[in-house]
Amino acid sequence: MKPKAPGPEKRTLPSVGAVSKERLRLWLRILKVSRFVEAELRERLRVEFGSTLPRFDVLAALYRDDTGLRMSELSGVLRVSNGNVTGIVDRLVKDGLIVRVPVEGDRRAMIVRLTNRGRETFAELAAVHEAWVDELLGAIDPDEADHLISLFGTIADRFEDNKTRDVQGGKGAHDGDS
Amino acid sequence: MKPKAPGPEKRTLPSVGAVSKERLRLWLRILKVSRFVEAELRERLRVEFGSTLPRFDVLAALYRDDTGLRMSELSGVLRVSNGNVTGIVDRLVKDGLIVRVPVEGDRRAMIVRLTNRGRETFAELAAVHEAWVDELLGAIDPDEADHLISLFGTIADRFEDNKTRDVQGGKGAHDGDS
């Protein structure tokens, strides 16, 4: 609970300072909406399918790539830690929705792939999920949606450029919403 | 385990089902941005202050209310489960930033309040936090911010109306971003 260094952390602050409050307010609104939508999706996945958002995310990533993904690619695409993916994958394997396949020529690596059952299950889930999102964001009309998509796209891209947060040398071509 | 009803969600739309995809895309963008910002804030809180976002949220809620909040009010304001708050509060108490005070006349209830140290600590944190958010959302200019604040506000309000997710009869006047 102590600032490790009182160091003058002057990070080339953008402009004067009046805008500050506005962006904070905006951030709180964004947070509120995204938490509401997430909570609602999580709840519905739980009640209607006995599943979770992280599981859904993993299945979605694998659904896009029929060849499967390495553990490290998976954690790169989903932007979560390596150890985290291990646990989620363990459970999905136990449920019979995915399999771990050894990689030819590299005994360290593992490729994770959907089983047939996994593919079917996800197809079902994805359709319902899309309908849910459409319903939950129903207040946003098409014009606004378009505007927001491009606006948020620029912000997200800016992050990627600034950070290059790609830890494991992931390919990063599977983000799916680009 | 089965979608109860895929209900034909046809709202006076220009094209048949094209909007659906748009809202899904938008949702993925929102999610991406909010996860990036959250991850960055969490990381900075950890590195610079040895703290976390949930702790910050609790302190923020208490900072607004000098009289303190009951456990149930706290979980209502933060929209997290009761049991969750218990754990976070335990740790903050152990750190000496807040205290649990018995409620006069109701031996079940507890009021949680900032200590002086807690108040000072949070004041520091809040200032830095605001600067971070301003920096992270720097790509959004004031006009857009204004527009987005009101847009997201409508969506958030719609949720509150639709759900009345207020579990413990919370006062709901402390959301702070209204």
Place this chain on the structure above:
DNA sequence: CTCAAAAGCTTTAGGCTTGAAATAATATCG
């Protein structure tokens, strides 16, 4: 070839999160 560095993954410790069950105290109904 050798062996140290790097890469891929899992394990671990600690914390966050939920829904459900358990505890304890208060309120209400007869």
Place this chain on the structure above:
DNA sequence: CGATATTATTTCAAGCCTAAAGCTTTTGAG
């Protein structure tokens, strides 16, 4: 008053999440 329902909080089991440490395998410099 006494039994029962409700309310406030904590505890619990299970899962998610991270950073850091550990293990195995591969790579690559000398």
